[in-house]
Amino acid sequence: MGLDDRKLAVLRAIVEDYVATQEPVGSKALVERHQLGVSPATVRNDMAVLEEEGYIRQPHTSAGRVPTDRGYRLFVDRLSRVKPLSPAERRAIERFLVGAVDLDDVVHRTVRLLAQLTRQVAVVQYPSLARSSVRHLELVPISTTRLMLVMIADTGRVEQRLVELPAPVPADDVTALRRLVNEKLVGSRLSETPPLVQALVEESPSHLRPAMTTLSTVLLETLVERHEERIALAGTANLTRGGLLDFQGSLRPILEALEEEVVLLKLIGEAEPSTTRVLIGDENEIDNLRAASVVSTGYGPGATIVGGLGVLGPTRMDYPGTIATVRAVARYVGELLAQN
Amino acid sequence: MGLDDRKLAVLRAIVEDYVATQEPVGSKALVERHQLGVSPATVRNDMAVLEEEGYIRQPHTSAGRVPTDRGYRLFVDRLSRVKPLSPAERRAIERFLVGAVDLDDVVHRTVRLLAQLTRQVAVVQYPSLARSSVRHLELVPISTTRLMLVMIADTGRVEQRLVELPAPVPADDVTALRRLVNEKLVGSRLSETPPLVQALVEESPSHLRPAMTTLSTVLLETLVERHEERIALAGTANLTRGGLLDFQGSLRPILEALEEEVVLLKLIGEAEPSTTRVLIGDENEIDNLRAASVVSTGYGPGATIVGGLGVLGPTRMDYPGTIATVRAVARYVGELLAQN
DNA sequence: GACTGGCACTCGGTACAGTCGAGTGCCAGA
DNA sequence: TCTGGCACTCGACTGTACCGAGTGCCAGTC
Numbered sequence: 001m002g003l004d005d006r007k008l009a010v011l012r013a014i015v016e017d018y019v020a021t022q023e024p025v026g027s028k029a030l031v032e033r034h035q036l037g038v039s040p041a042t043v044r045n046d047m048a049v050l051e052e053e054g055y056i057r058q059p060h061t062s063a064g065r066v067p068t069d070r071g072y073r074l075f076v077d078r079l080s081r082v083k084p085l086s087p088a089e090r091r092a093i094e095r096f097l098v099g100a101v102d103l104d105d106v107v108h109r110t111v112r113l114l115a116q117l118t119r120q121v122a123v124v125q126y127p128s129l130a131r132s133s134v135r136h137l138e139l140v141p142i143s144t145t146r147l148m149l150v151m152i153a154d155t156g157r158v159e160q161r162l163v164e165l166p167a168p169v170p171a172d173d174v175t176a177l178r179r180l181v182n183e184k185l186v187g188s189r190l191s192e193t194p195p196l197v198q199a200l201v202e203e204s205p206s207h208l209r210p211a212m213t214t215l216s217t218v219l220l221e222t223l224v225e226r227h228e229e230r231i232a233l234a235g236t237a238n239l240t241r242g243g244l245l246d247f248q249g250s251l252r253p254i255l256e257a258l259e260e261e262v263v264l265l266k267l268i269g270e271a272e273p274s275t276t277r278v279l280i281g282d283e284n285e286i287d288n289l290r291a292a293s294v295v296s297t298g299y300g301p302g303a304t305i306v307g308g309l310g311v312l313g314p315t316r317m318d319y320p321g322t323i324a325t326v327r328a329v330a331r332y333v334g335e336l337l338a339q340n
Numbered sequence: 341m342g343l344d345d346r347k348l349a350v351l352r353a354i355v356e357d358y359v360a361t362q363e364p365v366g367s368k369a370l371v372e373r374h375q376l377g378v379s380p381a382t383v384r385n386d387m388a389v390l391e392e393e394g395y396i397r398q399p400h401t402s403a404g405r406v407p408t409d410r411g412y413r414l415f416v417d418r419l420s421r422v423k424p425l426s427p428a429e430r431r432a433i434e435r436f437l438v439g440a441v442d443l444d445d446v447v448h449r450t451v452r453l454l455a456q457l458t459r460q461v462a463v464v465q466y467p468s469l470a471r472s473s474v475r476h477l478e479l480v481p482i483s484t485t486r487l488m489l490v491m492i493a494d495t496g497r498v499e500q501r502l503v504e505l506p507a508p509v510p511a512d513d514v515t516a517l518r519r520l521v522n523e524k525l526v527g528s529r530l531s532e533t534p535p536l537v538q539a540l541v542e543e544s545p546s547h548l549r550p551a552m553t554t555l556s557t558v559l560l561e562t563l564v565e566r567h568e569e570r571i572a573l574a575g576t577a578n579l580t581r582g583g584l585l586d587f588q589g590s591l592r593p594i595l596e597a598l599e600e601e602v603v604l605l606k607l608i609g610e611a612e613p614s615t616t617r618v619l620i621g622d623e624n625e626i627d628n629l630r631a632a633s634v635v636s637t638g639y640g641p642g643a644t645i646v647g648g649l650g651v652l653g654p655t656r657m658d659y660p661g662t663i664a665t666v667r668a669v670a671r672y673v674g675e676l677l678a679q680n
Numbered sequence: 681g682a683c684t685g686g687c688a689c690t691c692g693g694t695a696c697a698g699t700c701g702a703g704t705g706c707c708a709g710a
Numbered sequence: 711t712c713t714g715g716c717a718c719t720c721g722a723c724t725g726t727a728c729c730g731a732g733t734g735c736c737a738g739t740c
Contacts, residue, residue, distance in 0.1 A: 026703050039713050044704065062703055062720045102501055136480045140492055148492055152480055158490065158500045161442055236576060237595035251591070255577035366732050379684050384733065402691045402732055 003053070009036060010046045011055055012079040015067050019318055024064030069281035069315060072293070076278050076319050083320040085328050089117060093332050100336065103127070103156035107232045110309065110333050115235025117325045120313035121258065123268050123296075126230035127155035127306040127337070134185045134193070139178045139215075144168035149218060153190070155306050155337070159228065163218045166210050173208060177215065180204060194220060231264050238313070246291070246314035253288035258312075263288075268296040268308035276323055281315040291315065295322045299330035301338035309333070343393070349376060350386045351395055352419040355407050359658055364404030409621035409655060412633070416618050416659050423660040425668050429457060433672050440676065443467070443496035447572045450649065450673050455575025457665045460653035461598065463608050463636075466570035467495035467646040467677070474525045474533070479518045479555075484508035489558060493530070495646050495677070499568065503558050506550050513548060517555065520544060534560060571604050578653070586631070586654035593628035598652075603628075608636040608648035616663055621655040631655065635662050639670035641678035649673070 003011075013034045017025040027040040027047060036043065047065055050056045055071035058064075067075065085093075096113040100106040107124050114122035132153035140148040147163040169177075184200045185193055197216045204212045236258065239251055247254060257263045263286055267279075276297040282290055289312070296310025309330055311322060343351075353374045357365040367380040367387060376383065387405055390396045395411035398404075407415065425433075436453040440446040447464050454462035472493035480488040487503040509517075524540045525533055537556045544552040576598065579591055587594060597603045603626055607619075616637040622630055629652070636650025649670055651662060 024703090028703075040703095041705095041713055041715090042711085045712090048705080058704085060719095060721065062701085062718090064703065135482070136488075138478050138480065138490065140476045140478065142475070148476075148498075150478065150490055150492070150498065152488055152490070152500070158488075158498065160492070160498045234599060237592055237599060240590075240592045240595065250580075252577055252580045255580065259574060259577060364732090368732075380732095381684055381686090381734095382682085385683085388734080398733085400690090400692065402689090402730090404732065 003049070006036070006038070007046045007050060008074075008079060009034075010043055011050055011067070011071060012075060014047075014050075014056055014065055015071065015075045015079070018066055019316055022316065024059055024066050026064035029064070067316075069283065072280045072315055072319070073283070076280070076323075080320040080323075083324050085324055089325065089328070092117065093329060097332055097336055103158075106156075106333065106336060110329060111232040111234040114309065114311060114326070114329050115238065117329070118311045118313070118322050119235075119241065120238050120311040120317070120322070121233070121235045122309070122311050123264050124232045124309040125265065125269055125307040126232070127153070127157055127300070128229060128269070129153065129157060129159070130191050131155070131189070131300075131304075131306045132157060133187060133189045137178070137181045137185060139174055139181075141169075141171065141174055144170075147174065147215070149215065157230075161218050163215055165214055169211050173211065176205075177208060177211060180208070180212070181215070181219075229261070229265050229269065231261050233258060233264070235311075246316060254292060254312075257286055257288040267294050267312070268310040276327055277310075278319065278323065293317050293319075295319070295326050297326055297330045299333045299337075301334055306337070343389070346376070346378070347386045347390060348414075348419060349374075350383055351390055351407070351411060352415060354387075354390075354396060354405055355411065355415045355419070358406055359656055362656065364399055364406050366404035369404070407656075409623065412620045412655055412659070413623070416620070416663075420660040420663075423664050425664055429665065430668070432457065433669060437672055437676055443498075446496075446673065446676060450669060451572040451574040454649065454651060454666070454669050455578065457669070458651045458653070458662050459575075459581065460578050460651040460657070460662070461573070461575045462649070462651050463604050464572045464649040465605065465609050465647040466572070467493070467497055467640070468569060468609070469493060469497060469499070470531050471495070471529070471640075471644075471646045472497060473527060473529045477518070477521045477525060479503075479514055479521075481511065481514055484510075487514065487555070489555065497570075501558050503555055505554055509551050513551065516545075517548060517551060520548070520552070521555070521559075569601070569605050569609065571601050573598060573604070575651075586656060594632060594652075597626055597628040607634050607652070608650040616667055617650075618659065618663065633657050633659075635659070635666050637666055637670045639673045639677075641674055646677070 010030070013030055013036070014025050017030065017033060027043040030036070030043055031038065031040050047056065050071070051058065051065065054068055055074060056065040057068050059066055093113060096109055097106070100109055103126070107126055111122045111124040114124065132155040134151060135154045136152045138150040138152070140150065142148055142162070145165045145168050147165060147169075148160055149163050150158065150160045152158050180200065184196055188196060197219055201209070201212050201216050236255065239247070239254060266286065267289075276295065279294040281293060284290055284292065284294065291314070292312050293315045294310055294312050295317075296308055298305035298308050300306035310326055313322070350370070353370055353376070354365050357370065357373065367383040370376065370383055371378065371380050387396065390411070391398065391405065394408060395414060396405040397408050399406055433453060436449055437446070440449055443466070447466055451462045451464040454464065472495040474491060475494045476492045478490040478492070480490065482488050482502070485505045485508050487505060487509075488500055489503050490498065490500045492498050520540065524536055528536060537559055541549070541552050541556050576595065579587070579594060606626065607629075616635065619634040619636075621633060624630055624632065624634065631654070632652050633655045634650055634652050635657075636648055638645035638648050640646035650666055653662070
């Protein structure tokens, strides 16, 4: 049972109108606003088919039609025309991102920009440590038995951990430790460090062995294994746009999900190069977000991906516009990172 | 026109009942639930006086009474009895905060704990740089003309900035710079550094002068002047408790305000030692938060204050319980910080 | 003078009936 | 295959009536 071109055009028109007006759209309004070249009655027949196929549905008998998740999916996959960014948006992006002083700043600006442009909830993942390389490791003595380990990654991320040494370590030894770890680890990807760290312990002179052992434990455990991912969020106030119509009036589950970093990471962290992922309503694995859609993509300097970013909004969302914006922002951020 | 003891008891009963039930409380229900020892008619007379004085009001003619902001204020100042923490809460606090590995971790755990215990929106300010001292400054060469400046503060905060040097600086000079800044600045409070930094530039050998000048600019501008405050937030989902009754159904302004770091800082950042500040509804200077109350206090190791924390909720809030929890959490966090 | 019981009154909430109109499905005809 | 027409459905809105919680007031009592 194929859908001919006109039926697809009808679906597209329904999606576009519903997204714009937020009201179920009827056959009459449809022919008035779009040049379909047929009468309302014909459109009604098409609608009946579309409904049977599960692309649209009627909220109640005497109302217009509303797209289903499946309808949005078809729309996104086959019907939406790419919407180029307006010059104003383009300018906004550039203006927003120049002058960022450090990574924190870049991420914060980006997430706000994204929230503002899409008028939805924006999420930006910090460059993943798993995808970073070590640029420098610093050991700062806090007391004789305590070191602050500072790792600077090539992506700009800086992580610090307190290391409790088993025994006091003199300043000279700290210098030696610093030299050793830097020689061995600088330049390598964090995901590849475990064997290197192992070797580091084995190769270190015996008087440094105990300290190096604790140090390596901290390194492995906190930086590599449970690789600390960070997330920035903005625009939650946008959830309240459209009154209580979106999310059927229960913001609760959405807000709860947004507080779980793990959930957010799942949403936007699994980015693949140069694809933009769109999850619509039910397609979402997280129950709390079944009423929402997510548009996400990866970003990074050049062609490599170091993290993800995206937005979350009602299924009734301007997909073409949102996709365009998300992509554009990701590209700009990538360029920005490439400069450093 | 003094309020005698019974009128105060009536006000207290109204506040307690309204907070518990979220429904306007009438004279009859009041005498049933509290041992006031008088008849409903008498209570009604008292209520009339309380209303005249602006402590309570009637949402509509045929309804019970509801406390006004002024009523809550009186309640908080003179009527509420301190509510000791339950052992369960006490245990929760301890359990939640042990095992924190670094400052980020402490702050995140704290803000979640606070949100969970009070069932409201929790805000925790990172230890303020203005109130921190320099523990160590590190310069990491990124390229010949770029340094990463890492400052470790005694409060555990670690800040990094990229420094663009006017001309290439050899490794030896970086070492010299590092030694100079550390000698001069370690141990001093950030708020007191400007004259020291000035001296640093003037005293530095001429071949280091240009680099030191840029370095000092970065130091002053980004770390001292617009001293970067950081904030953690949790529990926004709690805003949706109590349906749409609180905040008269418009979460919007609240969510917007919560996204503004400046606003949050104003709320909880102006902490004075050992006081717990309670801002009720209208008392709040921020228009968007006129429908909310804020309970905040300072925290820090020992008696010193390094930052603020607090919660935000509906004016209809369990003030005694919230105040007790906020204080307790602040105390525990202080102890935790003192250990480092 | 302070408290109480009684009573009339107010007014939001709910239930119900009636009307309106947008939108549909179906069918006969072009 | 499309179209115009028509009967039908059902949510939204309006107006009415009623109930009851809660009040204010007043006369009476301690």
